Amino acid sequence: MKRPAAMSKLHVYQKIILIFLAMMIPFYLINLWMNMTGQSFIKDGISNATLSNVKFYSRQVDDQMVFIRNLQLQFLNDSDLQKLSFLGKRIEEYEEIQLVNRVKERLVTIQNSSDYLLNVGVYIKSFDRTISSRGGIKKLPNSEHDVIAGYSETQPAQPLYYSGGKLFFVASANNASIVAYFELSVGKFEETLRPLVDYYVDSGAVLTDDHFIKTITVKEKAAVDAVLQQIQAGVMGRTPDQVPDSFTVHNEKHPYMITHSRIATLGLTLYMYVNQSEVTGPLKAFNIWYILLSVVSLAIILVFSFSVNWMIHKPLKKLMKSLKILEADNLILSIAPNHDNEFGYLYRNFDQMVVKLKQSIQENFEQKIALQHSELKQLQSQINPHFLYNSFFNIYMICRSGDVDSASELARRLGSYYQFITRSGKDLATLADEYQHAMDYCEIQSIRFSNRIEVEAADMPESCKSYLVPRLILQPVVENAFEHAFENGQRRGHVCVTNAFENSQLRIIVEDNGDTLTDEILNKLQYQLANTEQISEKTGLVNVSRRIRLKFGDANGIYVSRSALGGLKAEIIIHFTENGG
Numbered sequence: 355m356k357r358p359a360a361m362s363k364l365h366v367y368q369k370i371i372l373i374f375l376a377m378m379i380p381f382y383l384i385n386l387w388m389n390m391t392g393q394s395f396i397k398d399g400i401s402n403a404t405l406s407n408v409k410f411y412s413r414q415v416d417d418q419m420v421f422i423r424n425l426q427l428q429f430l431n432d433s434d435l436q437k438l439s440f441l442g443k444r445i446e447e448y449e450e451i452q453l454v455n456r457v458k459e460r461l462v463t464i465q466n467s468s469d470y471l472l473n474v475g476v477y478i479k480s481f482d483r484t485i486s487s488r489g490g491i492k493k494l495p496n497s498e499h500d501v502i503a504g505y506s507e508t509q510p511a512q513p514l515y516y517s518g519g520k521l522f523f524v525a526s527a528n529n530a531s532i533v534a535y536f537e538l539s540v541g542k543f544e545e546t547l548r549p550l551v552d553y554y555v556d557s558g559a560v561l562t563d564d565h566f567i568k569t570i571t572v573k574e575k576a577a578v579d580a581v582l583q584q585i586q587a588g589v590m591g592r593t594p595d596q597v598p599d600s601f602t603v604h605n606e607k608h609p610y611m612i613t614h615s616r617i618a619t620l621g622l623t624l625y626m627y628v629n630q631s632e633v634t635g636p637l638k639a640f641n642i643w644y645i646l647l648s649v650v651s652l653a654i655i656l657v658f659s660f661s662v663n664w665m666i667h668k669p670l671k672k673l674m675k676s677l678k679i680l681e682a683d684n685l686i687l688s689i690a691p692n693h694d695n696e697f698g699y700l701y702r703n704f705d706q707m708v709v710k711l712k713q714s715i716q717e718n719f720e721q722k723i724a725l726q727h728s729e730l731k732q733l734q735s736q737i738n739p740h741f742l743y744n745s746f747f748n749i750y751m752i753c754r755s756g757d758v759d760s761a762s763e764l765a766r767r768l769g770s771y772y773q774f775i776t777r778s779g780k781d782l783a784t785l786a787d788e789y790q791h792a793m794d795y796c797e798i799q800s801i802r803f804s805n806r807i808e809v810e811a812a813d814m815p816e817s818c819k820s821y822l823v824p825r826l827i828l829q830p831v832v833e834n835a836f837e838h839a840f841e842n843g844q845r846r847g848h849v850c851v852t853n854a855f856e857n858s859q860l861r862i863i864v865e866d867n868g869d870t871l872t873d874e875i876l877n878k879l880q881y882q883l884a885n886t887e888q889i890s891e892k893t894g895l896v897n898v899s900r901r902i903r904l905k906f907g908d909a910n911g912i913y914v915s916r917s918a919l920g921g922l923k924a925e926i927i928i929h930f931t932e933n934g935g
Contacts, residue, residue, distance in 0.1 A: 371659050389644045400633050401600045405613040407550055408626050412615035418470050419619035425464050426534050430527040439532050442480030454491060461487040473537040477502050502533050514621055516568040540570055547572045556629035561622045580605055581627050585612055748802050764801045767794045786819035792828040799836050811851040818855045821930055824901045831924050834895055835866040860928045868921035879914050
């Protein structure tokens with residue numbers, strides 16, 4: 355499986371940091387999950403606790419209302435009340451007083467039985483009076499009877515009656531000839547609701563009917579109405595079973611958590627609301643700690659990245675930079691270690707390697723220089739003494755013939771020839787001098803062979819005449835053409851020397867029309883020229899090719915093939931750098 359290209363291009367320290375991040379991300383996500391789960395758990399816990407309080411309050415109130423309602427129904431069956439209603443104004447005054455007093459005492463006892471009762475009274479139609487624990491005995495019309503009359507006219511089927519900010523339990527008997535009315539204390543309801551909302555500032559509790567008309571609350575009405583409208587919008591059109599025990603509504607500013615419970619005996623529902631932001635306020639500490647954890651994690655990553663960059667990347671970069679400098683053949687450098695650690699060990703060994711490499715290069719260079727001198731001496735020593743003897747013999751014969759001009763020309767060429775090859779102080783010569791030396795050799799050979807050899811030579815381009823080359827690289831090639839092309843000495847020979855210089859590349863081609871070159875000899879010579887390092891005998895063309903490669907590199911040298919003239923084609927190729935280096 356191939357790695358992504360982008361990943362493979364990253365530095366080592368970048369990969370280490372990415373791996374560290376990959377390890378930190380699960381840890382960070384786990385903490386995030388724990389934080390969110392913890393907040394959700396705490397929210398659910400608060401919601402359940404609030405719901406539990408609301409339901410407990412509802413049960414307590416419901417139990418009290420059932421108790422009060424039972425007292426009311428029992429009171430309607432009281433014998434004194436029934437007798438007083440039956441006899442009415444026909445009863446004797448003394449007995450009337452006794453009956454009324456006993457009924458009133460019963461009413462006071464009922465009121466004292468529950469803190470939720472503010473006033474307990476009864477209307478007796480035949481008696482044409484109301485009797486109450488707070489108002490006593492009053493003739494009609496009076497304010498208490500007005501409340502009863504309003505109830506009878508509007509909602510005779512409802513036991514709970516709400517009028518003028520007052521809440522009543524109303525029940526009748528004997529075809530409404532007896533009407534018992536128990537006034538419930540709104541203040542007591544508010545007092546019992548207050549503990550539900552004291553813990554939170556932005557919270558409230560509301561007792562309301564199904565139409566949200568009759569309400570009892572402990573908060574300012576304006577503040578409650580804003581939330582109550584949202585609650586009403588959320589529950590209207592749904593049956594009580596369809597409304598969840600806890601839900602959330604939103605007003606213009608905040609979300610509110612709503613819990614509710616039904617009080618069946620009153621026909622009211624208790625709604626408690628709490629600002630969700632206030633509930634989750636203590637959880638902000640967890641968010642702060644989580645943010646702090648994130649900041650610390652980021653700081654750890656930055657410190658780790660900086661440490662890796664400082665301890666690993668920078669030393670590696672320094673070592674890589676030194677290696678690139680070393681690739682450019684710059685051996686004058688040192689990266690002495692600042693600390694005694696792993697990279698210090700690498701730096702010391704790098705410096706030792708550079709020192710040894712400089713020594714090896716110096717030794718190799720000296721060996722190559724010595725080899726060039728040796729090969730040059732070898733070439734100079736390979737000059738055939740017979741060539742010198744024959745040249746002097748030819749001068750003698752020309753002088754005998756009286757051709758003084760030819761003799762003097764041959765002597766001049768021969769002197770120039772030996773002057774060039776016997777220079778021992780210089781290993782390099784200009785292309786112009788090297789080319790002229792080869793031409794001197796050709797002229798001497800032409801005179802020796804009595805013009806049976808035709809030499810065709812092109813002029814050297816002016817642009818490269820001043821370039822320096824190793825001495826004696828062209829004359830041996832030309833000499834090879836003379837020696838191998840005319841071994842039998844019976845036929846006329848032709849030697850062609852051409853050259854070209856383009857894009858700093860010099861090509862000198864020497865061809866002959868000899869007939870002694872076989873394919874076997876050509877293949878053997880090509881192999882020797884391609885493997886000059888492996889050939890132990892460094893003579894002739896092999897020697898010249900090796901010296902050219904030592905000077906200019908492996909892309910240079912001598913390449914041979916069969917000439918179009920029939921003989922050998924030897925091609926000298928040299929790639930010059932700037933200024934002929």
